[in-house]
Amino acid sequence: MxxxxxxxxxxxxxxxxxxxxxxxxxxxxxxxxxxxxxxxxxxxxxxxxxxxxxxxxxxxxxxxxxxxxxxMSLELGPGIVGGVFDGIQRPLTTINEKSGAFIGRGLDVVALDRNTKWHVELPVKVGDALKSGDTYALVQETELVMHKVMLGPHQSGKVIEVVEPGQYTIDQTVVKIMDQYEDIIELKLYQKWPVRQPRPFNARKPLSKPLITGQRIIDSLFPIAKGGAAAIPGGFGTGKTMTQHQLAKWSDADIIVYIGCGERGNEITEVLEDFPKLIDPKSGKPLMERTILIANTSNMPVAAREASIYTGITIAEYYRDMGYHVAIMADSTSRWAEALREISGRLEEMPAEEGFPSYLPSRLSQFYERAGYVETLNGQEGSVSIIGAVSPQGGDFSEPVTQNTKRFIRCFWALDRQLAYSRHYPAIHWLNSYSEYMTGMAPWYQENVSEDFLTIRQEVMALLQEESKLMDIVKLIGADILPEEQKLILEICSVLRLGFLQQNAFHDVDTYVPLGKQKEMMRVTLYAYEKSKELLEFGIPVSQMRKTGIYEELIKIKYTVGNENLDAFEPIFARVDKIFSTLRESYKSFERVKNG
Incomplete structure (x- = not known):
């Protein structure tokens, strides 16, 4: 220096x-x-x-x-998982020890602790030929994550020295190799990587497997693929952060990278306090054992906010190269774009729409294009899935950040202010949202859920779209004058909205729902719809069907049926048959008496 x-x-x-x-x-x-x-x-x-x-x-x-x-580079090695860093990978716990609750300036802080000793296993021996991406050391970073220390890209050589398995710090040399020029390279437990440079891989794979989240409206209607990119746009109070918390807790990613980029300090504080207390539902271990937090609040230096996005994606790519499936939660990319706008203004660059720099689209693409399902340099498969929150001012989806984001993502979960204010969560609007991944993932759903899953999904979507058209009429003239067929559509869609699309994040059973139960919930609702249509043909009005209470029972299925107890749906189908058959028979008796 x-x-x-x-x-x-x-x-x-x-x-x-x-x-x-x-x-x-x-x-x-x-x-x-x-x-x-x-x-x-x-x-x-x-x-x-x-x-x-x-x-x-x-x-x-x-x-x-x-x-x-x-x-500008990151240190990549054991000690990242479970850590809490600022936007340029300085550990906040160490900063707190040195300067207290507020970050001091000019602190000499290393990203990874040099004093911690890790138990190291060496899967290589003298004489082995190593190439880029090969694993030369194994460290149990947490109980959930085996850290594979890999040879960096553009490196190769023959192993000439290996230490005995044991306790080592990340600064100690554990392997020595000789490259093609007969230079000796000392390999430690960490490597450095430029933060703005994507890490290389062998090949991209098709996006054919879903990232299972346990959230019904996402998994069944608007799924994201492993290695895909999604955006959650929404105005203030619509539930962006809450939705990302649910995805961080329940998605079947191996590792979660949560980036709090320019958000309010109290939200970041909630994340920092809550995540260490959360238990990973799949393993029973603390969720932090597979989570990395990057905290950059709105009152922190604006330039570091701009860097935090790249810090998160680089760490995600590093664990992807080990063969892990990583999910990034970026909350929010709008604050990141605002940092770009502020720095661009200070550089006196020519502004584009709404003052954002003209290179905003290219910066967004550089971020979202780093998602993907890949074959790594060592022949394994790994993925980085990006879920970015967007905070358009006033909830206006036509503003530049939302519009440019839509160019580079294929999954769009539009949060609706009216749904949120009516306490419908997640407030993802089923008509304004879309997913372009379903076509590529169709074989997976047919093989792992059921052959008719896509058909059931299409029928549900068709009903919800039909309801939207009818609601425009209802707002003008009321529901009473609608024909019975259309009243039935409104009734069934009410069951779908309240029983299927609405989900309670604080309920033990409803917070996470596996795909098998999701499919059965849709199937039994559609079955009730078909049986209801049969009664309509017989002349029984929707008002009489509603009095049976069967629609309320269908709404409560999400609470009354256990997630693994799919056998409980057969009695529900039988109950639908019994109630509608009883209603039909009683209506027949009434007609006979009426006609004398």
Missing amino acids: IEQGRIAGINGPVITIRGSKKYQMLEMIFVGHLKLIGEVINIEGQDVIAQVYESTTGLRVGEPVYATGEP
Whole structure:
């Protein structure tokens, strides 16, 4: 680290450096006497422009700037899972010990603890030939995650020395290899990787398997594939964060990376306090044993907010390369885009729509395109699924961030203000949402759920769309003058909305529902619809069917039937038959008496 130039101008988090031509784009630098962390983002003749990831309050013109000669990079190794980091991978627990509740400036903090000793197993021996991505050490990072320490991309060689299995820190050399140039490379338990550079892989795989979330409206109607990208747009109070919490807790991803990007401090605090207390429902272990939290609140330096997204995706790719399925929750990409807008304004760049920089679409694409289901360098399969929350001002989905996000994702879960305010959660509107992954995943659903699953789903979607058309009429003239067939559609859709689409995150049974039960819930509702149509043909009005109470019973199935007790649905089908048969017989008797 050597001095290269001095500060010539300060504009918030953006500084101008003069006195050196040796800087390179995206180089990591240290600014001022406090050595604040920064990154070069523009070079204009004699001027070098950099953004600083810490508060520049008190910084003065003329203070030195130190070059590192390296790009902004992350440390990737044991100790990441279960950790809580800021936007540039500084552990908040260590920062708290050094500076208290508020992050101090210029703190010399390493991302991964150098003192912790890990038990290391070595699956290689002297004479083995290693190539990029091969595993040379195994560390049990948590009870749920086996950390596979891999040879970095663009490295290869022959093993010439291996330590004995035992306790080692991440700084100790555990393997030595000799490359093709006969240079000796010492391999430790961690590697560095540039934060803005995607990690390589062998090939992309088709997106043919769903990320199972246990949320009915997502899994059955608008599923996301493993390796896919989805957006959750919604105005204030519509449940973006709550929905992402549910997905983080219940999705069948191996590892969760939660990025709190520019959100309110109390929301991030809730995440930091609640996640360590949560129990992973699949293993019974603490959820933090497979979770990584990146916290960057709205009052933290704006440049670090911009970096936090890249920090999260790089960590996710690292665990993907081990063969894990990783899900990223980015909350929210709108705050990240606002950071881009602020820095762009300070750089005096020409603004585009609503003041956002003209390169907003390309930055969004660089983020979402890093999702994927891939064959890794070592021949395993892994995936990164991205679920990004979008916070359009006033709930306006026509604003630039939402519209540009839709260009790069194939799953759109539109949160509706009216649903949220009527306490319908998750407030995903079934008419404004879509998923383009279902076609590719159809064989999986047919093989693992049932052959008729897609048909059942299409019938449910058709009913909900028909209800929407009828509701426009009802708002004008009321429901009483509708024909009985249309009244029945409204009644069945009420069952679907309240019993199937609405889900209680705080109920032990309803918070997570497996696909088998989801399919049976739709099937029994459609069965009741068919039986109801038969009674209509017989002349029995919907009002009489409603009095039997069967529709209320169907709504309560989500609570009364256990998630694994699918046999309980057969008596429900039988009860539908019995109630409608009894109603039909009583109506026959009534008609006979009436006709004398």
